[in-house]
Amino acid sequence: MSKDQTQESRRRFFALGAAIGASSLLAGLANGQDPKQSGSDKPKRIKQGIDLDKWNRIKATPYRGDMPGVCKLPGPHAKRNWPDRDKYKNVKKIPGMCQLCSTVCGIIGYVKDGRLIKVEGNPNDPNSRGYLCARGQAALNHQYHPERLLYPLKRVGKRGEGKWKRITWDEALDEIAVKLKAIRDSDHPEEFAFHQGRLRSKDAVKRFLVAFGTSTQLNHRALCSGNRRAANLTYLWESDWDLNDVEHTKYILNFGSNAFEAHQGHIPFASRIQKGRFENGAKLVTFDVRMSNTAGASDEWFSPFPGTDGAIALAMGHTILAENLHDVDFIETWTNVSVDELRELLKENTPEWAASVSGVAADDIRRIAIEFAKAAPRATTMCNRGSSAHLNGFYNDRAIGLLNALVGSVGKKGGWCWSPWSGVDPIAKTPPMPPSPKTHSVLEDPPEYPLANVWRRMRVGEIIYLYLLQGRAKLQAYMTYNLDSPITWPEESLTQQVMCDEKLIPFHVCINAFYNETAHYADIVLPWSTYLERWDLDARASYNLRPYVGLRTPMVKPLGESRDVRDFFPELAHRIGDGMEQWYPEKDVREYMEKWSENIPENPTTGKSGLDRLLDEGVWESELEPFYEPYEIQLSKEDLAGSQTDENGIITKDGIGIGIQHGDRAVRGFKTPSRKFEIRSAFVNRIGKNKDCSDLIARSGMTKTSNRPDSHAGHDSEIDEMPIWFLPVEMQNLADDELVMTSFKWNVHNHGRTMNLKWLAEIVHSNPAWLNPKTAERLGIQDGDWIEITSYHSVHLQEKAPHLRREDWKEGTTRHEVSKMRVPIVTMQGIHPSAIAMSNSCGHTQYTSVAQATKEPATAGALVGSDTETYHDDDWQRNMWWEDKSGGDTSKWKPNTGNGWNQNKLLPIAPDPISGQQAFHDTIVRITKIEVESA
Incomplete structure (x- = not known):
């Protein structure tokens, strides 16, 4: 049956079902039946003249068993109790916190017979106030995905070949412990790097890494903000x-x-x-x-x-x-x-x-x-x-x-x-942490980016793979956690090259709930439990301007053998030994959570406090006044006891700034060296030149701020004290065939981590390039045409950041090519004529069949870590209408089909020379129209 015939058959099926439902209702009314009655076991009358044999011939194959989020369509014999009015009867409502984007909204899970059947917003959350976006609504897709990893895997083929065998947790942890113990004993613990994507278990990760003795904790902050x-x-x-x-x-x-x-x-x-x-x-x-x-x-x-x-x-x-x-x-x-x-x-x-x-x-x-x-x-x-x-x-x-x-x-x-509270209210104190290690790695603290790490550790993640390729850093082991760098990092091909190279990354352990592009280049893959199965205290910066604490708690038991780092890090620490185990005295995770949350005050109505209160309500918010005009807060007599005031009115105590004299009042002021809002920053200018800023740091009172270490010597940067502006070199005087590429994210996706969720992928799964109609006309391109995009490295950074140069660059060449990619275009007025835009999140080559827009599993080797018999979704076969059947032949490609294109293949590694922020929106590209042809 052709696609058109299938669609026509489906339309007739739906129309017939609607007609039958309407006629049954009318028949019931004619016979005096109450249409509101439900649950009757009596067979319902079917309107005479319905050809049931014909109806049965055109209906789809029935779904196997119950599947989350799939609504079984009513047929001529459907009960009146549809949808099921008893679906939420006797459910348990369990509070938690979402993690399908970075906002971490409070949620309520509806659990029935041990199964999660619905997720909604938690009105107790002071930030989200009970609202929940489309990503959060797709929780069932995440939890019960048929291709979710449920068992540990070990690579049996070449790295990146996609051949795996299932192993036990004991086998996995034993092998990892042997590797890590050897590194710890080698006097180079910094050569064990932990690389996180979206991290909401900061305490658990920090405890393990500092107990191990490594400070090489890498993140994606520079790719974000x-x-x-x-x-x-x-x-x-x-x-x-x-x-x-x-x-x-x-x-x-x-x-x-x-x-x-x-x-x-x-x-x-x-x-x-x-x-x-x-x-x-x-x-x-x-x-x-x-x-x-x-x-x-x-x-x-x-x-x-x-x-x-x-x-x-x-x-x-x-x-x-x-x-x-x-x-x-x-x-x-x-x-x-x-x-x-x-x-x-x-x-x-x-x-x-x-x-x-x-x-x-x-x-x-x-x-x-x-x-x-x-x-x-x-x-x-x-x-x-x-x-x-x-x-x-x-x-x-x-x-x-x-x-x-x-x-x-x-x-x-x-x-x-x-707000000074960027996360969990400081009333919730973690159990004692191990002392911080004094190790150093150029990956964690590259000397070329002066503001990346002086106030707090922001790190410059996009240079990691380049520095490994250049030999500027060495790794013995690499552990990734909730990360998909091949799809979200600039220069996809370079990332893949380094991750595949066993000389540069000898041992790679990937912790993830799904087999993705990062897992594809690992040696051992550990199945991570979902945010619906694990513990955390969590919060974001509060828009109520007062701190709060939210609880992420297991709503259901982890599926298969999936486990959280809170659960297996203690076991790994005991296997490594040599003192690491002493930092895990708790008998289980719940005991740890009880200690962490013990200061949550009692609810006078329920009498519950600590973890019990959070389990009941999900969130606790402080009763502090909103953080308005904190610089006007008056210092107390106790604050001022033993203090000194200098000629600029700055008040210090034991050499540390605590406030400023404001007229006849001693007030908090801003926590800067001048105790004022610093429009002129002597600090950024001096720190950029590697000068000692101890005096400025002391006056600010922010003593965790630090001078740049000795390893930064010789890497001076000129940072203007005042707010100024300049236009990067490559964006000045663009040629007629040059455009500036920009990227964006849709409301239903979170970088590359949500394209595996069926409900979201159905809404957005493709990302043709956006062009202004005037631009398209100038270049002889029409809506729907295919173009080839050629991208280039930053000319600005060739001068400002010579350490980013590549060996194959030719001297005297103005533009060095990054990559080429073919995509279709859409024209629209809603973009600047000098720009071209593509959304991210698309273009997966691994990461489940949904992300790859295929009805059949496209990553067969990884499925040995899944349980597709127990957790299946027949709806893929029926409703993945966006599968691309062109086989790469652009003449056969249909608009809005396929899994899209990974824009990061085109984008060069381009860190801002001051903070290291990836310049995603400055890439210069040239585009040419291509004739529709077989690829």
Whole structure:
């Protein structure tokens, strides 16, 4: 039967079912039956004239047994009790926390007969307030996925060949322990690297690594938000994350944040934006190179040239000063510069200048700046990767943050706020940790990126595989955890090359719930339990501006032999021995969780406290006042006892800053060296040059901040003290056939980790390139055409970061090619004419049949670690309509089919020279139309 015949047959089946249902209801009414009655065992009358033989011939094959999330369609003999009205009868409601994106919303799991049947938001969560996005709703796909890993695997073929055998946990842990013990005994424990993706069990991982003696803990922070965090830390020191008080604001000025689809605060943030708009009359203005859903839902949207956000922000600052709409009192009292200094700084940054580089009209820049200032202090900026993921991203975000200081909205209700609690309320204290090791690895702390690790460990993850290839670092063992670097890292081919090389990575253990591209290059794969099966205390930076604690708890027993690191790390530590085991005195994970949560206060209504209270409610929120204007908090007599005040009014105690004299009051101030909002940062300038900053660190009171280590000597960087802006070299004077590539994320996906979830993949599974119609016309391309994209390494970094050079680069060549890729295009007005956009998350070559858009298992070797007989989903066979059957022949490819393309194949390793943030949005590409042909 052809595809068209199958679809027509399915339509007739559905139409017939609907007609039968309607006729049965009418027949029941005619006979005096109550259509609301349910559960009757009497056979229902079928309308005469229905050809049951014909109906049976066209119906699909019945599903085997019960499958999560699959609704069995009613036929002519369906009971009236459909859907099942007793489905949620006698369920247990168990609180937990989602982990299908970085926002970690509180959830409630409905468990019946030991099986999870539904997940919804937990209204007790002060951040998410009971809302849950599409990703969270797909929990059943995650939990009961037929190709989920349930048993340990050991490689039996060549690395990357995909041949495996099932082994026991004892065999796996014994082999891992032997390898790690040898490294620990070799006097080079730093040559064991732990590389995490989305980590929500920080305490468990830290305990194991510091007990082992390695500080080589790698992450993906630089691929996410390094520049934004560094810019915030420059201003604040105590926090790297701004929490825009959008619920109480009057004006939201958005630079490159797609909060309605893809933001670390996602649902908590997006819901508060909308409350601020519809309940408080706030205006939302967005500057973004691409019309995201956030931009489309804004009151105004402007599409600037890529990377010019900072120029627009500086021009707005110029306007605010020129119109005398600035907050003189805040600037002169609470910043470390004067109004005159700011006028001098911004005198050349006129709206006309910004218009010339951004393409946004000067009149609009001037008007919006005035509106923003007049709404203050209930006005706030917001930004994210759209502004920060550039080679000038640090300065973009500093320029944007400056606007809040100019109008005095810093820390104000409805303004630009922050919180020192970036996660779990400090009332919840982990049991004692081992002492931190003094080891050093260039992978964990590369000397070329001065702001990556001075305030806190942000690390520069995108250089890891390049440095291994260059021989700048050595590994004996590599353990990956919830990571899929081949699909999410820039330069996919280089990542694959290094991970496949047993000389560069001699031993690789992968911990994951699914076989993915990272597991494909491992030696041992351990089946990780899902977030619905394990323990954690968790929280995100709170938009209520007060700390809280959430509980992730096992809602159901782990499937198969899947286990969490909290469960098997103690066993591994005991196998390695030599003192590691002493840091695991608890008899089980629950005892550890009880210790960790013992300070959670009693609920006076229920009488429950500690872990029992969290198990009952899911979340506990502190009753502290919201963190507004913390710099005005008055110091107590106890605080001031034994303190000294210097000529600048800075109050210190035992040489450590605690506050500042504000008139006749001693107050907390900002936790910076000047105890003010630092528009001028002597620290970033000095630390960039490897100078001693001990005096500045002491005055700030943030004593965990550190000077750069001796290993950074000779790696000096010039970092301007003030917010400035520049355009990267490659983006100046683009040739006619050159475009700037940008990336984005859909609301239903979280990088590469959700494409395996059926409900989400059905919504978004493909990612053709976006082109503006004017651009397409200029290049002779039409909607639906296939193009070949050629990408290039950064010219800017060839000068600024010579350590990124490759051996095969030819001297004197301006552009060095990264890769080529063929994709179809869609044309739309919602993108800047100088840009080309592709979404990420697509293009998997492993990671389950759903992610690869195939009805049959496409990674057969890995299935020895699964249980496809017990956990199956016949719905794939019936409803994976987006399978690509073209076999690579572009003439046979159908739009919106297939698994898409991995954009990271095209993107070069391009860390911002200041923080190490990956410049995802600065890649220069050339495109050419290709004729439809067999690939």
